[in-house]
Amino acid sequence: MKDFGGKVAVITGAGSGIGRALALDLAARGARLAVSDVDPVRIADTAAHCEKIGAEVRSYPLDVADRAAVLAHAEEVVADFGTVNLVVNNAGVALTSSVAEMEWEQLDWLMGINFWGVVHGTKAFLPHLAASGEGHLVNVSSVFGFIGVPTQGAYNAAKFAVRGFTEALRQEMLLEGGPVRVSCVHPGGIKTNIARDSRGLEGAEAAKAVRAFDWVARTSPEAAAATILRGVQRNRARILIGADARIIDLLPRVLGSGYQRLVAIGARRLLP
Numbered sequence: 001m002k003d004f005g006g007k008v009a010v011i012t013g014a015g016s017g018i019g020r021a022l023a024l025d026l027a028a029r030g031a032r033l034a035v036s037d038v039d040p041v042r043i044a045d046t047a048a049h050c051e052k053i054g055a056e057v058r059s060y061p062l063d064v065a066d067r068a069a070v071l072a073h074a075e076e077v078v079a080d081f082g083t084v085n086l087v088v089n090n091a092g093v094a095l096t097s098s099v100a101e102m103e104w105e106q107l108d109w110l111m112g113i114n115f116w117g118v119v120h121g122t123k124a125f126l127p128h129l130a131a132s133g134e135g136h137l138v139n140v141s142s143v144f145g146f147i148g149v150p151t152q153g154a155y156n157a158a159k160f161a162v163r164g165f166t167e168a169l170r171q172e173m174l175l176e177g178g179p180v181r182v183s184c185v186h187p188g189g190i191k192t193n194i195a196r197d198s199r200g201l202e203g204a205e206a207a208k209a210v211r212a213f214d215w216v217a218r219t220s221p222e223a224a225a226a227t228i229l230r231g232v233q234r235n236r237a238r239i240l241i242g243a244d245a246r247i248i249d250l251l252p253r254v255l256g257s258g259y260q261r262l263v264a265i266g267a268r269r270l271l272p
Helices: 017-028 040-053 067-081 104-114 116-132 153-176 203-216 221-233 243-270
Strands: 008-011 032-037 057-061 086-089 135-140 180-187 238-241
Touching: 008 017, 008 067, 008 116, 017 032, 017 040, 017 086, 017 221, 032 040, 032 067, 040 057, 057 067, 067 116, 086 116, 104 116, 104 153, 116 135, 116 153, 116 180, 135 153, 135 221, 153 180, 180 221, 180 243, 221 238, 238 243
Parallel strands: 008 032, 008 086, 032 057, 086 135, 135 180, 180 238
Antiparallel strands: none
16 A cells, blocks of 8 residues: 555554544545544544545544444445555553453453454454455554563553454465555554553652653654554565664564563562
């Protein structure tokens, strides 16, 4: 997919962060947009800004953890636009908690969005992407899909799972020789609200975690969006965002399991 002009792009979690930046970038490139978010106010604002750019856009309140809702959303988008060319399963949340202290409800909440939300979006839209004759599916994992990090067990579980699920799907599409391309995105530290919206910490501990995140988050959502779209144009299997992502990708390759001691030392300094 070299050109996004006239293409129908579906983006989840488009109310803020990378999803919003992707919507605005694609609007400027002439794409037709179906944007969704669990927050109806945020997604309406994103759609309004896309309209100001001149894009055709529809916004949809959507909880990606709700399988029936995502399946219905896919049918609604096709009814509204006639086809789907690009899908970005971007919606995600954060949870900071040790495995021992993590509540079952917290784990279910995160996995429902970060893993099952990706699976729901993939399964719902894959037939429509194939029917378009030129489809590209983008699933957002993380650098935490490369390495395990203390207090991020739930997030690691989801992002490792997204990586494996997406890489397997890409191979299946290659074997079929069909019209759907697949990419997995691994952002490093992106300047978004994900840490501020995170669950698991409160008060001073939450404030310290936000400060730590702000210190490592060096890439803007706009730069991240541009990198993702460039990766789509080049049909990259793995799209790394930020210098930190490239470094973290190398850690387990170079150090093997030895990376864990290095990460633990760093975590001791940064974690609440």
